[in-house]
Amino acid sequence: xxxxxxxxxxxxxxxxxxxxxxxxxxxxxxxxxxxxxxxxxxxxxxxxxxxxxxxxxxxxxxxxxxxxxxxxxxxxxxxxxxxxxxxxxxxxxxxxxxxxxxxxxxxxxxxxxxxxxxxxxxxxxxxxxxxxxxxxxxxxxxxxxxxxxxxxxxxxxxxxxxxxxxxxxxxxxxxxxxxxxxxxxxxxxxxxxxxxxxxxxxxxxxxxxxxxxxxxxxxxxxxxxxxxxxxxxxx
Amino acid sequence: xxxxxxxxxxxxxxxxxxxxxxxxxxxxxxxxxxxxxxxxxxxxxxxxxxxxxxxxxxxxxxxxxxxxxxxxxxxxxxxxxxxxxxxxxxxxxxxxxxxxxxxxxxxxxxxxxxxxxxxxxxxxxxxxxxxxxxxxxxxxxxxxxxxxxxxxxxxxxxxxxxxxxxxxxxxxxxxxxxxxxxxxxxxxxxxxxxxxxxxxxxxxxxxxxxxxxxxxxxxxxxxxxxxxxxxxxxxxxxxxxxxxxxxxxxxxxxxxxxxxxxxxxxxxxxxxxxxxxxxxxxxxxxxxxxxxxxxxxxxxxxxxxxxxxxxxxxxxxxxxxxxxxxxxxxxxxxxxxxxxxxxxxxxxxxxxxxxxxxxxxxxxxxxxxxxxxxxxxxxxxxxxxxxxxxxxxxxxxxxxxxxxxxxxxxxxxxxxxxxxxxxxxxxxxxxxxxxxxxxxxxxxxxxxxxxxxxxxxxxxxxxxxxxxxxxxxxxxxxxxxxxxxxxxxxxxxxxxxxxxxxxxxxxxxxxxxxxxxxxxxxxxxxxxxxxxxxxxxxxxxxxxxxxxxxxxxxxxxxxxxxxxxxxxxxxxxxxxxxxxxxxxxxxxxxxxxxxx
Numbered sequence: 001x002x003x004x005x006x007x008x009x010x011x012x013x014x015x016x017x018x019x020x021x022x023x024x025x026x027x028x029x030x031x032x033x034x035x036x037x038x039x040x041x042x043x044x045x046x047x048x049x050x051x052x053x054x055x056x057x058x059x060x061x062x063x064x065x066x067x068x069x070x071x072x073x074x075x076x077x078x079x080x081x082x083x084x085x086x087x088x089x090x091x092x093x094x095x096x097x098x099x100x101x102x103x104x105x106x107x108x109x110x111x112x113x114x115x116x117x118x119x120x121x122x123x124x125x126x127x128x129x130x131x132x133x134x135x136x137x138x139x140x141x142x143x144x145x146x147x148x149x150x151x152x153x154x155x156x157x158x159x160x161x162x163x164x165x166x167x168x169x170x171x172x173x174x175x176x177x178x179x180x181x182x183x184x185x186x187x188x189x190x191x192x193x194x195x196x197x198x199x200x201x202x203x204x205x206x207x208x209x210x211x212x213x214x215x216x217x218x219x220x221x222x223x224x225x226x227x228x229x230x231x232x233x234x235x
Numbered sequence: 236x237x238x239x240x241x242x243x244x245x246x247x248x249x250x251x252x253x254x255x256x257x258x259x260x261x262x263x264x265x266x267x268x269x270x271x272x273x274x275x276x277x278x279x280x281x282x283x284x285x286x287x288x289x290x291x292x293x294x295x296x297x298x299x300x301x302x303x304x305x306x307x308x309x310x311x312x313x314x315x316x317x318x319x320x321x322x323x324x325x326x327x328x329x330x331x332x333x334x335x336x337x338x339x340x341x342x343x344x345x346x347x348x349x350x351x352x353x354x355x356x357x358x359x360x361x362x363x364x365x366x367x368x369x370x371x372x373x374x375x376x377x378x379x380x381x382x383x384x385x386x387x388x389x390x391x392x393x394x395x396x397x398x399x400x401x402x403x404x405x406x407x408x409x410x411x412x413x414x415x416x417x418x419x420x421x422x423x424x425x426x427x428x429x430x431x432x433x434x435x436x437x438x439x440x441x442x443x444x445x446x447x448x449x450x451x452x453x454x455x456x457x458x459x460x461x462x463x464x465x466x467x468x469x470x471x472x473x474x475x476x477x478x479x480x481x482x483x484x485x486x487x488x489x490x491x492x493x494x495x496x497x498x499x500x501x502x503x504x505x506x507x508x509x510x511x512x513x514x515x516x517x518x519x520x521x522x523x524x525x526x527x528x529x530x531x532x533x534x535x536x537x538x539x540x541x542x543x544x545x546x547x548x549x550x551x552x553x554x555x556x557x558x559x560x561x562x563x564x565x566x567x568x569x570x571x572x573x574x575x576x577x578x579x580x581x582x583x584x585x586x587x588x589x590x591x592x593x594x595x596x597x598x599x600x601x602x603x604x605x606x607x608x609x610x611x612x613x614x615x616x617x618x619x620x621x622x623x624x625x626x627x628x629x630x631x632x633x634x635x636x637x638x639x640x641x642x643x644x645x646x647x648x649x650x651x652x653x654x655x656x657x658x659x660x661x662x663x664x665x666x667x668x669x670x671x672x673x674x675x676x677x678x679x680x681x682x683x684x685x686x687x688x689x690x691x692x693x694x695x696x697x698x699x700x701x702x703x704x705x706x707x708x709x710x711x712x713x714x715x716x717x718x719x720x721x722x723x724x725x726x727x728x729x730x731x732x733x734x735x736x737x738x739x740x741x742x743x744x745x746x747x748x749x750x751x752x753x754x755x756x757x758x759x760x761x762x763x764x765x766x767x768x769x770x771x772x773x774x775x776x777x778x779x780x781x782x783x784x785x786x787x788x789x790x791x792x793x794x795x796x797x798x799x800x801x802x803x804x805x806x807x808x809x810x811x812x813x814x815x816x817x818x819x820x821x822x823x824x825x826x827x828x829x830x831x
Contacts, residue, residue, distance in 0.1 A: 056509035066572035098391045099483045101423035130406045131487035141415035213584045213607050218577045
């Protein structure tokens, strides 16, 4: 334990940054924020997904929990089996007419605040399964916060959408108490990624060919890094 | 590599022989017609009132009998244009049997003509007819007399109509916007309520102080590997009976096949068993090629075999990790998914896709192998065996894993045949029956590999078969690597779709073919073909009926998981509730493969 002595922190060095004076150290270690912002920050960085899988997308969602991708880096690895303990419902797969009432029930069993990620083309719009047994998009009966394209979206696309949701959750403002302040939930309007990435996509001129392999060394210690360097969710 | 036909089916001698045996028993008036098919599977039409007699004869009386009901489904014939002189009615029900002694299949077809669509049930001959008959009732509205629980299997109980009838809407967008108001939600939840009396289960034990307990597992349960629902009847912790409820993953793939062209249906096959990628495309493409009479070039065949084995490894790795997790070992899955990523690095380099590569084409594969593919594959086959050793120490030698699986969920070879079990489920009982060996396709007869078997038919032996199979897959991949033939990656047959792109800019004929094949789809000659293959979970086959157009008239998808999940009550009766999870984990099933 370090001790204050004559207004300076004992053993303070350049490495800590600053001169070790009271003002600097307090500035370094005390975060002044509105309670609202702090709660939003806490919510944002500990999203607990519900362990509920529908189809192919769930396998990619589960893959993002494992070592190569490790979604724990974003605080979302605490996958709960019970909807009562979860706050993100990831609709990972095809929404069948037979399973829609079950998804709805699970959503209603989740406590507020709760969010929904629609993972993959089937959950977004029915995708390639325009079929009698498939609901054409989970947003027909649930509010969706983030839509994730892909069939199935690879794990890095899953993580990108998780970050987008975190962004949204961090900007959301909720009433602090029943007694004071505004009582409504203020949800931010998030920019469309299609518009945000349009420039970059239009500029893109080089596409992978069969002459060049995306990865050449399966055993390198940077194996995982090579995955993550790639641009996520190509259109 | 020598040139071989892509499949070896029944020799014509067998073909005529079986028909003669049937004629000797029935007299020629008992047989309505003998149908020539492209796959050379003996196909015999019989009358409704002789059906049970014919099936009983084939199952138990004929020398070298047919003990397995491999598949059972129907066709709505009302819009069929090509009758080919066959006694086609409004609906046809077909029974596909298999004989291990003969290594031969036979298809018995029954025409149904009147408005009263009904057949006698064959549940007393084969226990697995249960779900197949319920599926036909659900999809076609054909009734089976004597079936104790003839009710919907895949669609919800409140559904109107029978989806595979030709006049049922195919598209979700044809059926109006989906809505879920509270009263519909309440109705659907009410329909899901389990009432033991409906299934002939007693609530009370004969001991008056003792009630059975009913526990509902799923469809949202972490141990059922997806949306599967099992209602268990328990006496204490002992399982008395189980009623599985499936259909939560019914994606209507068979109906979709009736609107997609032969070529544009390939991506849908990927998603039938979403863990095994091209292993689904293999039986479909082989059947289409058999129908079209296309010979696949050697290089394409070997590329196909190599990719199939990679996807078998990927699928088995998911099974390995999740099975270990199901019985309590939480860390192996992290190692196995890391190696699965290495496999997907290869599949992505070659096919461009991870789980759903959409890589096979009618007559070959989509592209040639990329430059440098051999380096990646060699790195993997050199690296992976030591990992398998480690996994064996981690999982198979683990005393807890052994305690949870040895002697659990065991059944005999006769049971396996009676229930239609294939793949590792069958081989764990001791029969080395692998289609890659006994009916080689795509040049598997040119490879040197063994068929691992178990002996006890329990959960542990099923695991052993899976694990040993992975080593054999590696062996096959190494042979592909070392002996990859040169030559084209796609056939030059006019029906191969799409034709090689390089030539389209050179001559107008290929350009026209390319345009028609891509925009309208190739027109396949009328006929029927089915080439079963050994996929990661058992035998998969696509029974295709063409009436001479660019779409399939009927596509029947026979999947192994459907047959295996039907066995769960049989396997788990008398076991403890915790054993049920071990049984489910050992089966290696995927819900999309069950419900299609």
